Amino acid sequence: MELSCKSEYALLALLELADHYSSNEPLQIRQIAAEQNIPDRYLEQLLATLRRSGLIRSQRGAKGGYVLAREPWKITLSEIVSSIEGTDTHSSEYREAKSLEGMVIREVWQEAGQAAIAVLQKYTLQDLMEKRNSRQQLDLMYYI
Amino acid sequence: MELSCKSEYALLALLELADHYSSNEPLQIRQIAAEQNIPDRYLEQLLATLRRSGLIRSQRGAKGGYVLAREPWKITLSEIVSSIEGTDTHSSEYREAKSLEGMVIREVWQEAGQAAIAVLQKYTLQDLMEKRNSRQQLDLMYYI
DNA sequence: ATAAAATACGGTGGAGAACCGGGATATACT
DNA sequence: AGTATATCCCGGTTCTCCACCGTATTTTAT
Incomplete structure (x- = not known):
């Protein structure tokens, strides 16, 4: 729903x-932030979360940075989003419903x-890359 | 996702x-709030939003209150949720993506x-009532 | 007229989002 | 060994929305 x-x-x-990923060299926060226009101090926090979830690995010190922990086709969007969004402690599932109506509502909601999660599960990082690349191809065709 | x-x-x-609905008499905020354990001053705001969306009708003054604008089987959960949740002014759909990556991400997200909306669209208020009633039936059976 | 209801307006406290800074720690390179 | 370069960890700040409360004003049945 809300992105x-x-x-x-x-x-x-x-x-x-x-x-x-294929270069086997770690990327630094600064580079990622500059490339994608993301405030670097904020991105740092997000990368920390992703690292604790085991999606990326970090190397400290000079020439350090971040690399994917797995191949791009083995990381689903659902993993990423649940890692980032799933840190809030008391979500709606945890505060239990007291009434019969509440239970029925929560079932439908679930x-x-x-x-939605099923959709995010069928897409991997690789899929997104290919989607973007074919889109770029199209833009080029229109330009010519 | 988030309820x-x-x-x-x-x-x-x-x-x-x-x-x-069948009684054709309006229900007051106080009664609804008391029955469902909802803070009445807050419920008042939500009912106002639902009224502006045309899902319920209000009658002011003595013996007034709220009634459904349509039959319970003609109101889908998707209508209700989008009425309530869709009031935030600058959602993710409105702030447009600048990069190609951003566009691809938004498409998958959409x-x-x-x-999720498709699921909420196939359930009506009537469906929820029946779900609850059959659940109550089951509880009774276990009790005996 | 009077009581009962919705309606309009304003305000409060808390939580999370989206940031920014400073210092501690680890590592490569010289 | 020393230094530059990076992550890591601890904060704090501002802003918006949520959940909620109070006080009036307006409408309507009796």
């Missing part, structure tokens, strides 16, 4: 890491949420 | 109105959102 700035930043950053 | 307190309150209130 928060947080999730979009994280996706953009991981997409950037996916682009440089079904809707699952439908 | 806000707002949407749940609105659904509970409309469910209450649906229960009394696909996920549509999947």
